[in-house]
Amino acid sequence: MGGNLKRKKTTAADLPEELIRREILTRLPVRSLVRFKSVSKSWLSLFSEPRFIKQHFNYSTTQIPNDRLVARRKTKVIILSRYEEIVALDSTQCVEVVGSVRGLVCLTSFNKLSLWNPATHQSKEIFAPARFADRKYNIGFGFDTVSDIYKLVMLSEDLRFARVYYSNSDDWINISVPHNVFTNISGTTSTNSVTIVKDCPYWTCSRYTKDYKHMNVTALKFDAVRNEFKLMPGFFFDKVRGFEFLDMNDRLTLIVYEYDKYPFTKLMLNLFSLDGEEGCCVWTKMYTIGPFSPGSEVLQGFYSGEIVFHDHLGKFCCYNCKTDTIYKLPSTSSATTDASRLRCFRYTPSLAFIEGMKSVFGLTTRTRRASVQYYRVPHRLINGLKH
Known part of the structure; x- marks a missing residue:
C-alpha cells in the first residue's frame, strides 16, 4: 500500500x-435561521414549511436551560430568561400581553389585537368585535394541536357566550358557554388573570362562601381543540390569603399566599397542582416555600420548576426550589411603578407564521445580560430577599 492514504474531507x-x-x-x-433565509431559495422555502416549523419548535421545547418568559413592563414588552432581559417592543401606546403560545405573542391595545412573532419581527393585526372592545382580561389565546390552528377566544361580560377567532380562515364564530358552567360560576369575581397551560387558556374565578369567611377559587378552561368550556375543581381557603394560578411543568398550579399575623412581615407560599385525568382530577399539595418579602408577587414558573416573581421593589427574581435560594434576574429597566398585575407567560422562540403576517420595522431591541451565570458561579447567588 506504500504511502499514507489521504482522507477525503x-x-x-x-x-x-x-x-x-x-x-x-x-x-x-x-x-x-432567520439570517439563513437569504442563503438560498430552497432554505427560504424550507423555513416556511409547517412541518419544519413544527419539528424545530418540538426540539426547542426540550431545551430546558433556554426557558424564557414574555411580559409587559410599563410601556415595554420584554423577553426574560435566567441570563438576559430583552426589550423586544417599546411602544408609546398602552399595550397589554394577552398570552403566548408556540412562538406567537398576542397583544392588545384598545379594540385592536395583534398576533406577533418577536423572533421573526412579523405581525398580523386583528380587529376585535365592537361589543368586545377593550376587554383585555376576557381574552384567551390558545392553539388547536389537532388542526394546527391558533385561536383567540373572547368571553362576553355575562359569561354566557364567546367568540372564537380561527387563524387559518381569519374568521370569528360564536359559541355558547354551557348553562351548568355558567350556573356554577355565577356571582364570581374575576381576578383579571389568565393562565395558559398546554396551549389552552384558563380564567381565574373566585367566590366567597355565604359566611364570607372562606373563598372558593376555580379556573374556567377553554379547550382549544374541542371549542368547549370546562370548569376545574374548586379550592377552598381562608379569604385573607392571596392566590395565583400559573403553569408549572405543564400543569395548572395554584399558589396560595400565607402571611403571618400582624404586622405581616413574613410571606409563605403553598403550592398545589391539579393532578389526574380530566373529569377526575383533584388538587394535591406539592410543598411550602419561603419566607419571602411581603409584597412579592409570583408571575410564572420555568420548566425546570424554578419560580419567577417580582419583589416589592418591582425587581424580577427567581426561586430555586432544589437549592432553596433566590437570585435576581437581569433587568434593563428600573423598578416598575405600575400598580396593575404583571401578565407573564412562557415564551419559546419559533418560526411560527400565519397568513397575513407582515414584517414590522423600526423596532429597537435592547439586551441586558447577566454578569454572573447561575450554574457557573453558584456562590454569587443572592438570597437577600429571605429573612
Missing part, C-alpha cells in the same frame, strides 16, 4: 439533504 455539500434538515437545521436557534 467531508463538506456540508456531501451530507444527505435529509440529514441537514432534520438533524442540523432543526437544532439551530431561530435567530440563525
Whole structure:
C-alpha cells in the first residue's frame, strides 16, 4: 500500500439533504435561521414549511436551560430568561400581553389585537368585535394541536357566550358557554388573570362562601381543540390569603399566599397542582416555600420548576426550589411603578407564521445580560430577599 492514504474531507455539500434538515437545521436557534433565509431559495422555502416549523419548535421545547418568559413592563414588552432581559417592543401606546403560545405573542391595545412573532419581527393585526372592545382580561389565546390552528377566544361580560377567532380562515364564530358552567360560576369575581397551560387558556374565578369567611377559587378552561368550556375543581381557603394560578411543568398550579399575623412581615407560599385525568382530577399539595418579602408577587414558573416573581421593589427574581435560594434576574429597566398585575407567560422562540403576517420595522431591541451565570458561579447567588 506504500504511502499514507489521504482522507477525503467531508463538506456540508456531501451530507444527505435529509440529514441537514432534520438533524442540523432543526437544532439551530431561530435567530440563525432567520439570517439563513437569504442563503438560498430552497432554505427560504424550507423555513416556511409547517412541518419544519413544527419539528424545530418540538426540539426547542426540550431545551430546558433556554426557558424564557414574555411580559409587559410599563410601556415595554420584554423577553426574560435566567441570563438576559430583552426589550423586544417599546411602544408609546398602552399595550397589554394577552398570552403566548408556540412562538406567537398576542397583544392588545384598545379594540385592536395583534398576533406577533418577536423572533421573526412579523405581525398580523386583528380587529376585535365592537361589543368586545377593550376587554383585555376576557381574552384567551390558545392553539388547536389537532388542526394546527391558533385561536383567540373572547368571553362576553355575562359569561354566557364567546367568540372564537380561527387563524387559518381569519374568521370569528360564536359559541355558547354551557348553562351548568355558567350556573356554577355565577356571582364570581374575576381576578383579571389568565393562565395558559398546554396551549389552552384558563380564567381565574373566585367566590366567597355565604359566611364570607372562606373563598372558593376555580379556573374556567377553554379547550382549544374541542371549542368547549370546562370548569376545574374548586379550592377552598381562608379569604385573607392571596392566590395565583400559573403553569408549572405543564400543569395548572395554584399558589396560595400565607402571611403571618400582624404586622405581616413574613410571606409563605403553598403550592398545589391539579393532578389526574380530566373529569377526575383533584388538587394535591406539592410543598411550602419561603419566607419571602411581603409584597412579592409570583408571575410564572420555568420548566425546570424554578419560580419567577417580582419583589416589592418591582425587581424580577427567581426561586430555586432544589437549592432553596433566590437570585435576581437581569433587568434593563428600573423598578416598575405600575400598580396593575404583571401578565407573564412562557415564551419559546419559533418560526411560527400565519397568513397575513407582515414584517414590522423600526423596532429597537435592547439586551441586558447577566454578569454572573447561575450554574457557573453558584456562590454569587443572592438570597437577600429571605429573612
